[in-house]
Amino acid sequence: xxxxxxxxxxxxxxxxxxxxxxxxxxxxxxxxxxxxxxxxxxxxxxxxxxxxxxxxxxxxxxxxxxxxxxxxxxxxxxxxxxxxxxxxxxxxxxxxxxxxxxxxxxxxxxxxxxxxxxxxxxxxxxxxxxxxxxxxxxxxxxxxxxxxxxxxxxxxxxxxxxxxxxxxxxxxxxxxxxxxxxxxxxxxxxxxxxxxxxxxxxxxxxxxxxxxxxxxxxxxxxxxxxxxxxxxxxxxxxxx
Amino acid sequence: xxxxxxxxxxxxxxxxxxxxxxxxxxxxxxxxxxxxxxxxxxxxxxxxxxxxxxxxxxxxxxxxxxxxxxxxxxxxxx
Numbered sequence: 001x002x003x004x005x006x007x008x009x010x011x012x013x014x015x016x017x018x019x020x021x022x023x024x025x026x027x028x029x030x031x032x033x034x035x036x037x038x039x040x041x042x043x044x045x046x047x048x049x050x051x052x053x054x055x056x057x058x059x060x061x062x063x064x065x066x067x068x069x070x071x072x073x074x075x076x077x078x079x080x081x082x083x084x085x086x087x088x089x090x091x092x093x094x095x096x097x098x099x100x101x102x103x104x105x106x107x108x109x110x111x112x113x114x115x116x117x118x119x120x121x122x123x124x125x126x127x128x129x130x131x132x133x134x135x136x137x138x139x140x141x142x143x144x145x146x147x148x149x150x151x152x153x154x155x156x157x158x159x160x161x162x163x164x165x166x167x168x169x170x171x172x173x174x175x176x177x178x179x180x181x182x183x184x185x186x187x188x189x190x191x192x193x194x195x196x197x198x199x200x201x202x203x204x205x206x207x208x209x210x211x212x213x214x215x216x217x218x219x220x221x222x223x224x225x226x227x228x229x230x231x232x233x234x235x236x237x238x239x240x
Numbered sequence: 241x242x243x244x245x246x247x248x249x250x251x252x253x254x255x256x257x258x259x260x261x262x263x264x265x266x267x268x269x270x271x272x273x274x275x276x277x278x279x280x281x282x283x284x285x286x287x288x289x290x291x292x293x294x295x296x297x298x299x300x301x302x303x304x305x306x307x308x309x310x311x312x313x314x315x316x317x318x
Contacts, residue, residue: 106298110282113298147279155286193287195256196280
């Protein structure tokens with residue numbers, strides 16, 4: 001049975017939805033606030049839509065602390081988040097974050113336990129959101145991408161869904177998320193086990209896919225006469 | 241094939257045959273002699289799990305200083 005068929009079967013089971021009830025409550029209420037505040041819009045780079053039943057690694061740029069909440073609201077699936085050290089340790093905050101689907105991963109060590117948890121979430125048919133640049137880049141520009149995304153997607157055998165998200169469109173700082181076409185790493189590397197060189201090449205490919213989404217985002221806002229309050233394209237010109 | 245030989249084959253695959261594994265012994269240090277960086281260590285750990293069917297944890301990785309440490313760890317768990 002294919003993974004997506006298995007996922008379909010699992011999703012028919014009401015127990016699965018009961019299990020996610022604590023995660024869905026904040027998602028619903030925070031989602032309502034986000035929908036009113038940012039009026040987020042979802043646009044697709046092409047007519048090809050992501051598989052509704054397969055797990056996937058969602059990779060996005062990270063220009064604002066609200067990005068995970070906006071994407072969690074606007075993408076039509078329950079999302080788990082790779083939350084770095086924020087969702088590690090003990091305490092009410094950690095419990096709350098984990099309840100909302102955050103997975104803690106220690107970026108200072110080779111956190112194989114965190115990677116295993118993340119891979120299992122995707123194998124079970126869920127979306128996992130990560131910001132492969134590793135940290136916040138306020139201008140929204142895509143710079144160095146880390147190889148961890150490739151390792152996780154390869155291990156899980158799920159497709160990668162690139163997204164470019166940015167809020168701050170004129171008119172109440174509306175947010176727009178541009179979703180690229182999902183793709184499998186195996187389409188670009190047919191080895192059973194990629195070498196470190198293959199991983200570096202696949203990481204460069206992720207950056208290209210994210211740049212495609214970035215270009216599509218700006219093409220979309222230009223085509224729809226939307227303006228960004230702080231347009232990074234203008235800032236780029238000023239810097240040069 | 242011994243665990244060391246299988247590990248050397250795995251290292252060769254990870255580095256796409258670019259690494260001369262003939263000089264690797266159990267005393268070879270992963271960082272100093274082989275030149276492994278953190279991402280390579282992580283990938284190697286994942287590859288070991290797949291190849292040998294053993295489970296590695298965050299506590300195991302810092303203990304993996306030499307090739308011999310990995311061989312010992314694998315042999316104990318297989």
